[in-house]
Amino acid sequence: MKFSIKHEMTGRMRVHLSQNRMTYAQADILLYFLQNDKYVTCAKVYERTGDAVISYTGERSYIIQLLQGFCYEKAEVPTGLLEHSGRELNAVYQEKLIGKVLMRYVKKIVLPYPVYTAYITLSSLKYIAKGIQSLWHRKIEVAVLDATAIGVSVLRKDFGTAGSVMFLLGIGELLEEWTHKKSVDDLARTMALNVGKVWLKSDGQEVLVSVNDISAGDEVVVHMGNVIPFDGEVSEGEAMVNQASLTGESLPIRKAEGNYVYAGTVLEEGELTILVKEVGGSSRFEKIVTMIEESEKLKSSLEGKAEHLADRLVPYTLGGTALTYLLTRNTTKALSVLMVDFSCALKLAMPISVLSAIREASLYHxxxxxxxxxxxxxxxxxxxxxxxxxxxxAKPSVVEVVSFDGREPDELLRIAACMEEHFPHSMAKAVVQAAEEKGLAHEEMHSKVEYIVAHGISTTINGKRAVIGSSHFVFEDEKCTIPEGKEELFENLPVEYTHLYLAIENQLAAVICIEDPxxxxxxxxxxxxxxxxxxxxxxxxxxxxxxxxxxxxxxxxxxxxxxxxxxxxxxxxxxxxxxxxxxxxxxxxxxxxxxxxxxxxxxxxxxxxxxxxxxxxxxxxxDDLYQIVTLKLISDALMKKISKNYKQIVGFNTGLIALGVAGVIQPATSALLHNTSTLVISLKSMQNLLT
Structure with a gap:
């Protein structure tokens, strides 16, 4: 790839790519490529300018060679990354926001006054229709308040106030939609599959292969505790499958031959052989997005209370407007109350605060x-x-394999790895990793493996029953014994390590000492x-x-x-x-x-x-247990932010109502200040909670 260096300092470089235009996909590919290099600490790619900013450790020459060797076509990226990175979404909404602000002032300056008033009148019909629809369903909600404020302003020929209210409502809706879509996309993307390898059934054997090697029509075997990697039909086996990630149902569903299973669901009990029907990741992503948007999971109880409170306040605002008019007989003062409502800010700021906190948490992985x-x-x-x-x-390691049946420790480790590689547990991974490091090939040499949760694994190897697991499982449940003459060796096992016991034909064959620091x-x-x-x-x-x-x-x-x-x-x-x-x-x-x-x-x-x-x-x-502390701090800060927002919204808008009733400010000013404060609070709610 050709590029030029625009600016650099020690450990940081800004480069400009020599190409006519950078697409969103190209920007995402380059960003993924840079972020996954071990010497790049931080990278940003700007598709509009064709620039990339790279912070790195090590030699400058390495980064230059890295960029020179980069090619969009050869770079490998995970399935679904380009389609759902969020880069295009952000660009689209930035353009919408800028366009809305520019069009607002262009219309005011360019359009003749009669045309402008006609435009405002026609635009107000949308909001008035929503208010009427709400009343039709016997609900006095925020839509009624907005419709009343805009409708009364138009009737009074105060087109400036009506235009300002609609503009600020539109900006608020756009910001809410943008924040919501981005947060849902971020959440769905992090919930997306992260499966690297699967068990392919080939000639009656299970072979561990990359997910990229799987095609529709292949059969894959999924063991207990693992995620189902593809949509497909069960061709063999029976199991209980947890589908909460797609349907929200907490109870597992029985799946047997002929049933359909979905990527991303988890096999809780049993084992399934699945005939793959679909290998693409986009369907899984769309299912998650739909599930999130339709569920109440995104709602905290405070959000729910804010929305209900917002709607409950509408009748009081309308009542306050009527009362002010009855007491003062002054339409202007009454409208000052109508132009200010608590509900708009409450309904907008609260969910934005929560969604922004979810986004901020994702920044800390x-x-x-x-x-x-x-x-x-x-x-x-x-x-x-x-x-x-x-x-x-998270990554314990095997320190020693103590033999009890005369076999070589490496042979016993090979047997243990062959049994353990089917199941997702940190201790199992340690055994498999140790075998790999020693170059011990452990091809399938056993019959069907059975996993007993929190206990261990049992199978048959060369016609002999083999078990591996905890002391309780091997010696109490399986009634295995220590070989004669090996009691002293057993008593002197190093106490500082966790012990994994392997027994063959009810005789202890090996103890695998695992360091779990x-x-x-x-x-x-x-x-x-x-x-x-x-x-x-x-x-x-x-x-x-x-x-x-x-x-x-x-x-x-x-x-x-x-x-x-x-x-x-x-x-x-x-x-x-x-x-x-x-x-x-x-x-x-x-x-x-x-x-x-x-x-x-x-x-x-x-x-x-x-x-x-x-x-x-x-x-x-x-990587770091401190993330739990960070999570607690974000959660506490979010609750404080919501409480602070509530106080600011109530305090500021009450002040505006008082000034309007006193005749200090006009309705147009009340509307402008109210909607501006709503936007300011909403924008502040989008800021990170931890600085």
Whole structure:
């Protein structure tokens, strides 16, 4: 690619691309390409000017070579990125906004007065019709108030006031529509699929391949706890599928041979072989957008109260107008009350505040599925952490494989990886990663794998039953034993590691020692959350009492529970809620899903199981636990912003009414100041809450 450097300083460069015009798609491709380079810390691409601003670490020559080697046609971008990036949406609404402002003044200056008055009169009919329609349905709402204000101004031949009111109402509607569409698109995009590889059924075997290699007509196998990657028909198997991400239904639906399944839904129990019907990602995106727009998830209770309050205030405004006229017999003073209403600002500013907060959370790599969840985070007083993958690092690692049956540790690791690669758990990923690092090929050599949530995996290898999982599963449930003469080796296993037990034919074959180090920031995050107002901080884990106690002391939680099952976590959450507490649950695994669903707010780690992310109300990235603190701060700031907006709206508009009734300001001035204040408050509501 050809380009010229317009300006640069150490670690930052602004370049101009040598092409006639940059399309929205080209800008998005270049931005994605730059943002995904390990040496680029920040990048912005401006399609109108054909410029790109790049902040980077490392050598300047590397960035120049990177740009020189870039080609739009060869760059790979995720499915749906170009169609739903939001770049074109922003450009369209910016042009609409600028065009509306310019046309307003062009009409006033260019159009002759008779033509201008006719235009205003015709434009007012739309608002008057909405008001009449509202009355027809026996509702006295904001539309009635707008229609009355505009209609009375036109009848009084005060076309300037009528034009100003309609212009500012139009600007407000445009801003609300823009903010809403952008927020919904941002939310839907973060909820979109992020599946890299799938199990392709080929010649009776399961082969792990890239999603890009799948075509319509292929058969893919989806195991328990995984997201269904494509729309298709079930050709084999039976399972319970959670479709909440598309339908909003909380209960899983039974799917069997002949049933249709949809991309993005999650397989809770069982296993399915799916005949792929559609591989495109756009249908999934559109389904999510529709679900969000039709649901009440975006509504916090404060938003709902604001909307209801806004409509309830309309009769009082109309009554105040009539009363003022009866007492003063002054039409001008009465109109000063009519031109000022609280409802417009309340209905506009509140949802914009919430949607902007959701957008701001996405800047910190957090996905919030609705305003009510931010409100719940602000009100929460109890937080429950799962240990593994949450308080501990998201990527545990295998330190040692201790053999108990005479086989080589690498052979035992290969067997374990072959079993574990089918299931989404941080410990399973650690085993598979260790095998990959050692170059251990673990092709399918077992029969059907069965996964028991929070316990382990069982299968048959070369005709022999094999199990892998927790101590409770292997020794208590499966009644496996330690080989004779290996008792001392078992007793001296290193205590600082988490242990994963592999048994073959009811005999312990290996213990895989996994390092699950505590996050460096865990203790500081717990302290920060306590300072932010959370009075009860709890840790729950399936690990032993000894391990749980050590971790709990280090991070400083108020309570901890060890050797818990999924139903224990959910029961604890329900018990706390029954006691009147607002509960946040944070987890990353399949075994955390019941508790995530039961909590007032379920927060999942992005690297965790797909089912946890789908069920959760909020998803945070796995890189930094401080995001939970940031989420709490955004939620608290949002509640303060809404309260502040309410006070400003009521205070300012009450002042305008008083000045109008006193005859200090004219109706046109009241309307202008009222609508201007609404826009100012709405624009301020779009600002980031954290600076």
């Amino acid at each position: 957090m996905t919030v599925k609705g305003g009510k969840y931010l409100e719940a985070v602000a009100e929460a007083d109890t937080i429950v952490f799962d240990k593994t993958g949450t308080l501990t690092k 505590l996050r460096e920031e865990a203790e500081a995050v717990i302290t920060s959350l306590r300072k932010a107002g959370l009075s009860k901080i709890v840790m729950m884990t399936g690990d032993s009492e000894r391990t749980a106690h050590a971790i709990a002391e280090r991070v400083g939680v108020d309570e901890y529970y060890s050797e818990v099952l999924p139903e224990d976590k959910a029961a604890f959450v329900e018990k706390e809620k029954a006691a009147g507490r607002k509960v946040i649950m944070i987890g990353d695994g399949i075994n955390d899903s019941p508790a995530l669903s039961a909590a007032d707010v379920g927060i999942a780690i992005s690297d965790g199981a797909e089912i946890a992310r789908e069920i959760a109300d909020i998803t945070i990235s796995a």
